[in-house]
Amino acid sequence: MRIKNKYNLFLVEDCAQSHGASYKNQMTGTFGDIGCFSFYPTKNLGAYGDGGCITTNNYEIANKIKLLRNYGSSKKYFNEIQGFNSRLDELQAGLLNIKLSKYNILLTNRLKIANYYLKNIKNPLLLLPKIQDHSIHVFHLFVIQSESRDKLQAYLESFGIGTIIHYPIPPHLSSAYKELGYTIGSFPITEKFSKTILSLPLFDFMTIREAKYIVKVLNSFE
Ligand SMILES: Cc1ncc(COP(=O)(O)O)c(C=O)c1O
Numbered sequence: 001m002r003i004k005n006k007y008n009l010f011l012v013e014d015c016a017q018s019h020g021a022s023y024k025n026q027m028t029g030t031f032g033d034i035g036c037f038s039f040y041p042t043k044n045l046g047a048y049g050d051g052g053c054i055t056t057n058n059y060e061i062a063n064k065i066k067l068l069r070n071y072g073s074s075k076k077y078f079n080e081i082q083g084f085n086s087r088l089d090e091l092q093a094g095l096l097n098i099k100l101s102k103y104n105i106l107l108t109n110r111l112k113i114a115n116y117y118l119k120n121i122k123n124p125l126l127l128l129p130k131i132q133d134h135s136i137h138v139f140h141l142f143v144i145q146s147e148s149r150d151k152l153q154a155y156l157e158s159f160g161i162g163t164i165i166h167y168p169i170p171p172h173l174s175s176a177y178k179e180l181g182y183t184i185g186s187f188p189i190t191e192k193f194s195k196t197i198l199s200l201p202l203f204d205f206m207t208i209r210e211a212k213y214i215v216k217v218l219n220s221f222e
Contacts, residue, residue: 001031012036015055017140019045020107024134029055034065039088039096044110044140045103047092106204107138113206114139120215125152125222127196141166145196152221153198159217164199 004011011032015021018028019037029035039051056062067074072083088096099106114137121128127145131137143166146152153163170190172182184191201214 004032016040016052017043018138019043020103020136021138022136023132030057033058034061039092044107044138045096045099047096049089049092051088051092051096053088109204109206110139110202113202113208113211114142116208116211117142117200117202117215120212121218123219123221126218139202142200142202143197144200145193146198147196149196149198155221156214156217159213161214161217162201165194165197166199168194170194 001011003009011034013029013032013035015029015035016038021028023031029037033056035055037045037053037055039045039047039053041047041049054065056065063074067081068083069086070083071079071085072081073079118128121144125146125148129137129139129143149165153165156163170187171177172180172187172190173184200218201210
């Protein structure tokens, strides 16, 4: 926000993973000019297909977005600008409304598991996530780091514990962005993380019993 204000920038908040998160009691999605939330099925507040929403306090932007999502049209057959066919499907919206009303229950369980992990994973080979001061972290993912990540992933797999790497290939090394000219070494920190990160199981109805088993296996890794 300091940089935005200094240079008078337009700020788009990527809130894809942060439903319910806050900093100094201010919810994500309310800092920038617009906030973009994802309702992709695996997200904390996930639909049963793709979806998302944009938050803003600016009526002009809100009206423009409403136009854009509906073929650039506010009146049937009149297309004021070129837009997209990108409305949130009514069925998804209906399901999300129900899920939203239970979101606190889902989030409380997620945080219970995340806190269990934070308190009980004790292995010097593993680095745990840190919660920033004055923040509510909603743990869409629980990402740990290990210098022997691939060995750790195979070890967990051998005990029937599935994990995922979010993400193994940094964008600047993907074919899609080849033309930007970045190579190995351009972003060493990102590249290091792509080799050390591992997302542990964490889902809506996960139980402490399941977490206990995972922690036991993690603590026995050497
Ligand atoms: C941080 C972040 N930004 C953006 C996106 C994209 O969201 P969507 O899949 O709804 O377009 C995702 C989802 O994968 C994400 O995790």
